[in-house]
Amino acid sequence: MSSLYQTSVSALAGVGKKRVEQFEKLGVTTVGELIRFYPRAYEDWSAVTPIADITEEGVCCIKAVVGAAMSNAVLPGGRFLTKTTVYDDTGTLGLVFFNNRYVSQMLAYGAEYFFYGKVTRDSRGLQMIAPTFASVRGGVYIHPVYRTTAGLASKTIEGAVQKALRLLPEAVGDPLPEPIRKAYGLCGLRQSLCDIHFPSDAEALETARRRLVTEELVVLNLGMRALRERSRTRSGVKIRRDYSGDFEKLLPFRLTGAQRRAVADCVNDMMCKTSQMNRLVQGDVGSGKTAVAASVCYTVICNGFQAAFMAPTEILAAQHYETFRRLFADTDVNVGLLTGSLKESEKKRVRRELADGSVQLVVGTHALITDKTAFCNLGLAVTDEQHRFGVAQRAKLLSKGENPHLLVMSATPIPRTLGLIIFGDLDISVIDELPPHRKPVRTVLRSGRQRDKVYQFIRAEAAQGRQAYIVCPLVEEGETEGLASAEEYAAELMLRHFPDIPVGVVHGQLKSAEKDAVMDAFAKNEYKILVATTVIEVGVDVPNASVMMIENAERFGLSQLHQLRGRVGRGEAQSYCVLISDRLSAVTKQRLEVMCATNDGFKIADEDLKMRGPGDFFGERQHGLPQLAIADFADTESLGLSQKIADDILFRYHDLRNDELNLLRAEIDRLFDRGGHNTMN
Ligand code: ADP
Numbered sequence: 001m002s003s004l005y006q007t008s009v010s011a012l013a014g015v016g017k018k019r020v021e022q023f024e025k026l027g028v029t030t031v032g033e034l035i036r037f038y039p040r041a042y043e044d045w046s047a048v049t050p051i052a053d054i055t056e057e058g059v060c061c062i063k064a065v066v067g068a069a070m071s072n073a074v075l076p077g078g079r080f081l082t083k084t085t086v087y088d089d090t091g092t093l094g095l096v097f098f099n100n101r102y103v104s105q106m107l108a109y110g111a112e113y114f115f116y117g118k119v120t121r122d123s124r125g126l127q128m129i130a131p132t133f134a135s136v137r138g139g140v141y142i143h144p145v146y147r148t149t150a151g152l153a154s155k156t157i158e159g160a161v162q163k164a165l166r167l168l169p170e171a172v173g174d175p176l177p178e179p180i181r182k183a184y185g186l187c188g189l190r191q192s193l194c195d196i197h198f199p200s201d202a203e204a205l206e207t208a209r210r211r212l213v214t215e216e217l218v219v220l221n222l223g224m225r226a227l228r229e230r231s232r233t234r235s236g237v238k239i240r241r242d243y244s245g246d247f248e249k250l251l252p253f254r255l256t257g258a259q260r261r262a263v264a265d266c267v268n269d270m271m272c273k274t275s276q277m278n279r280l281v282q283g284d285v286g287s288g289k290t291a292v293a294a295s296v297c298y299t300v301i302c303n304g305f306q307a308a309f310m311a312p313t314e315i316l317a318a319q320h321y322e323t324f325r326r327l328f329a330d331t332d333v334n335v336g337l338l339t340g341s342l343k344e345s346e347k348k349r350v351r352r353e354l355a356d357g358s359v360q361l362v363v364g365t366h367a368l369i370t371d372k373t374a375f376c377n378l379g380l381a382v383t384d385e386q387h388r389f390g391v392a393q394r395a396k397l398l399s400k401g402e403n404p405h406l407l408v409m410s411a412t413p414i415p416r417t418l419g420l421i422i423f424g425d426l427d428i429s430v431i432d433e434l435p436p437h438r439k440p441v442r443t444v445l446r447s448g449r450q451r452d453k454v455y456q457f458i459r460a461e462a463a464q465g466r467q468a469y470i471v472c473p474l475v476e477e478g479e480t481e482g483l484a485s486a487e488e489y490a491a492e493l494m495l496r497h498f499p500d501i502p503v504g505v506v507h508g509q510l511k512s513a514e515k516d517a518v519m520d521a522f523a524k525n526e527y528k529i530l531v532a533t534t535v536i537e538v539g540v541d542v543p544n545a546s547v548m549m550i551e552n553a554e555r556f557g558l559s560q561l562h563q564l565r566g567r568v569g570r571g572e573a574q575s576y577c578v579l580i581s582d583r584l585s586a587v588t589k590q591r592l593e594v595m596c597a598t599n600d601g602f603k604i605a606d607e608d609l610k611m612r613g614p615g616d617f618f619g620e621r622q623h624g625l626p627q628l629a630i631a632d633f634a635d636t637e638s639l640g641l642s643q644k645i646a647d648d649i650l651f652r653y654h655d656l657r658n659d660e661l662n663l664l665r666a667e668i669d670r671l672f673d674r675g676g677h678n679t680m681n
């Protein structure tokens with residue numbers, strides 16, 4: 001097999017220069033890659049429909065005899081049309097082909113074929129449009145469908161794959177060692193490669209698929225671990241003393257057990273390990289990650305180094321800055337804020353103070369990683385809400401010091417199995433305990449007709465001194481067209497429903513300073529109601545807010561809704577989340593009901609992943625993982641299995657460098673060399 005990765009597809013009969021270029025567009029240059037170019041779907045020809053039973057439009061398979069000569073015609077505009085009629089024991093059906101000059105030579109009058117395709121109705125009745133077909137003598141019922149590109153049809157690819165498979169040697173070297181295959185009931189590579197393209201039946205296909213999916217995830221798993229090993233060989237700045245006990249005295253509350261454990265994990269990493277800390281602190285919204293980060297920063301700073309805390313939005317950075325400033329008010333720690341929207345002179349000053357070391361803790365946005373920012377002796381880099389940052393940005397922040405320790409924090413929109421892979425290069429501490437006296441947020445689903453009732457409810461809460469968020473997704477960030485709508489919504493709210501209650505508005509189009517001013521006023525309880533777009537999604541902390549009302553809830557992903565809901569339930573009062581939606585399809589309803597049923601971020605993340613896939617989940621390829629050929633990040637069962645097998649392989653063979661794993665290592669290199677992983681390092 002490995003030599004086939006060196007053999008160009010041009011070695012196959014019928015693959016000339018033009019074809020080579022077309023294959024290249026699909027990412028296929030070698031015979032080996034072609035064999036690993038798995039079908040994107042299959043046509044099932046095993047269930048044959050008698051022609052008489054075809055009464056409506058749809059895709060089906062018939063077994064029929066060509067009963068008429070082919071008639072060719074050229075349509076206005078140059079389209080080439082071929083028609084014929086076929087029959088079986090029950091009836092006749094017309095077939096239509098477009099721009100296929102060869103079809104008349106390929107179908108013989110009086111011969112029997114399977115035809116598979118879409119039946120549509122026009123004025124003359126039903127006909128099958130551009131079916132794929134094969135002689136009944138072939139005896140193959142499941143047909144592969146490949147991803148195509150201009151000029152390269154699925155049928156052509158199928159032919160090339162057939163030829164490529166003939167080049168496979170009898171004994172194909174298998175990346176998965178035999179004992180492992182035996183232990184997990186996985187079939188051999190040769191069998192699975194043949195069956196994934198041309199399965200004899202559904203069972204053979206499933207067996208092949210399972211083996212190849214598992215293999216790919218094992219390869220991914222081991223590759224991520226290898227990356228972790230690499231980052232482990234660098235040593236971090238020296239931390240000699242633990243100051244987390246002193247830090248706790250600064251807090252207005254006692255840390256939870258889970259927070260304390262997370263802090264201890266970090267301090268232990270920094271003091272005892274020969275390599276730099278590389279830790280993810282994962283905890284649901286409201287679990288108190290900020291205090292954990294602050295404690296770790298404090299220890300690093302008291303040991304004589306600087307710490308940088310990077311947040312994904314300006315609002316969040318400003319809020320953390322305020323929190324830290326208050327927290328460290330009675331200490332020698334100088335806290336600075338560095339965000340893009342600061343005045344130029346202000347930025348200059350903060351940068352100067354970072355460079356000369358007079359600011360020990362800086363909170364900021366991406367402004368922290370621009371070339372202009374330099375540190376005196378950065379010892380710790382913290383990124384908040386990690387899923388908002390690419391792996392590359394994390395690396396950029398680290399490059400601002402000489403091997404600073406790394407702490408990344410994430411709420412939990414990442415399902416466990418996927419998290420293990422994505423954060424496979426990190427150690428993980430989980431904060432699995434909320435601060436005391438928290439009551440779970442009560443979540444309900446309402447239609448727009450019940451909106452007035454919800455407003456009355458908000459009024460009652462406000463009368464008790466509490467506050468409410470109303471989120472409307474009408475104005476997207478960067479979208480100017482709907483600009484008026486968040487404003488309009490608020491205006492109408494104030495005029496019609498809350499003329500006597502102060503209402504603030506915050507959306508993506510406001511200048512940063514304006515946003516901050518509004519948020520600030522809300523935090524100080526000067527506004528009772530805050531109408532907002534999703535700019536408040538991450539991290540904002542106003543414990544007095546007890547209602548989160550979300551308009552057009554169907555437009556949000558579950559994880560996003562969970563983040564929004566996490567803005568309430570932060571104080572001791574019972575909090576509520578009201579999802580408003582008028583467009584309730586069965587699926588939407590089911591989705592939103594998940595929100596009403598659970599407050600568990602992990603469960604919600606799993607559901608979200610099932611329903612939307614990781615692409616949506618992380619935004620544009622934010623997870624920075626390699627592109628998979630057959631496996632699916634949403635397949636948590638296989639993810640779990642692959643994790644186990646990867647453990648097992650390392651247990652049996654001790655080290656990836658073991659000679660028995662040569663082929664497996666080659667597959668790891670292949671996966672990580674393909675495009676899409678360039679943010680890995
Ligand atoms: P997140 O994990 O979502 O970032 P935060 O760090 O913003 O959560 O904390 C949420 C709220 O809980 C804040 O108001 C914070 O002051 C408070 N908090 C954090 N830890 C504790 C604790 N141990 N006891 C009481 N309140 C706490």
Ligand code: MG
Nearest residue numbers: 289290384539
């Ligand atoms: Mg937070």
